[in-house]
Amino acid sequence: QVQLVQSGAEVKKPGASVKVSCKASGYTFTSYYMLWVRQAPGQGLEYMGLINPSGGGTSLAQQFQGRVTMTRDTSTSTVYMDLSSLRSDDTAVYFCGRGGGSGMDVWGQGTTVTVSS
Amino acid sequence: QSALTQPRSVSGSPGQSVTISCTGTSSDVGGYKYVSWYQQYPGKAPKLMIYDVSERPSGVPDRFSGSKSGNTASLTISGLQTEDEADYYCCSYAGSYSWLFGGGTKLTVL
Numbered sequence: 001q002v003q004l005v006q007s008g009a010e011v012k013k014p015g016a017s018v019k020v021s022c023k024a025s026g027y028t029f030t031s032y033y034m035l036w037v038r039q040a041p042g043q044g045l046e047y048m049g050l051i052n053p054s055g056g057g058t059s060l061a062q063q064f065q066g067r068v069t070m071t072r073d074t075s076t077s078t079v080y081m082d083l084s085s086l087r088s089d090d091t092a093v094y095f096c097g098r099g100g101g102s103g104m105d106v107w108g109q110g111t112t113v114t115v116s117s
Numbered sequence: 118q119s120a121l122t123q124p125r126s127v128s129g130s131p132g133q134s135v136t137i138s139c140t141g142t143s144s145d146v147g148g149y150k151y152v153s154w155y156q157q158y159p160g161k162a163p164k165l166m167i168y169d170v171s172e173r174p175s176g177v178p179d180r181f182s183g184s185k186s187g188n189t190a191s192l193t194i195s196g197l198q199t200e201d202e203a204d205y206y207c208c209s210y211a212g213s214y215s216w217l218f219g220g221g222t223k224l225t226v227l
Contacts, residue, residue, distance in 0.1 A: 035216070037163075037218075044120070044206060044218060044219070044220045044221040045155070045157075045163065045206050045208075045218040045221070046218065047208075047215065047216045047217065047218055050214060059213070059214035059215065061215060095162055095163070097163075099165075101149075101151040101210050102151065102153070102168045102169050102172075103151075103153030103165045103167075103168030103169070103174075103208070104153070104155075104163075104165060104208075105165045105168070105174060107162040107163055107164070108162065109162055110162055
């Protein structure tokens, strides 16, 4: 079945970086964009950006430009989201989701990132 | 870009209908047919309920419907059931490979 499996929870100190992975299975990896969305505790969903697994091109929301890098490994059908210079307000659940214009139809289970000194 | 505007909460009784609005601008909701809606239970990943303004993915009950007028999109849930109690988020394409989410609406089934 189509599924996205994300890496486990992370605890990081302010200023550090975190890399979250999202492994796809059950479909042709290069045929769909992968989007990243985060949700701070008790807050709503926030779009971060997307990667085109086919060519590796990315597009980032303005507020994340310069701090987020998205990459992919087609040999393992995995996309990665790297967030640097972590701050306490980056504490959130990070989701990957398959799709694009017509909605995100498959979601990962979420990865909790906690930033604390 | 500011988040799309949704009511913080709505409520209804079992069997009734509720509508959740999602207001944006001509640069997002009003400018594209790419509005989607998500249902989210606490501690869970969102689930796609409506895409392309009014299309339902396979498996989503036809009690859920979507529409759009100008810069405002709407999600209507008819025949409310207790399991519909959740948070709902709208999302719109905003051009240049960017998307915007609404702030979310908590649906309470009384």
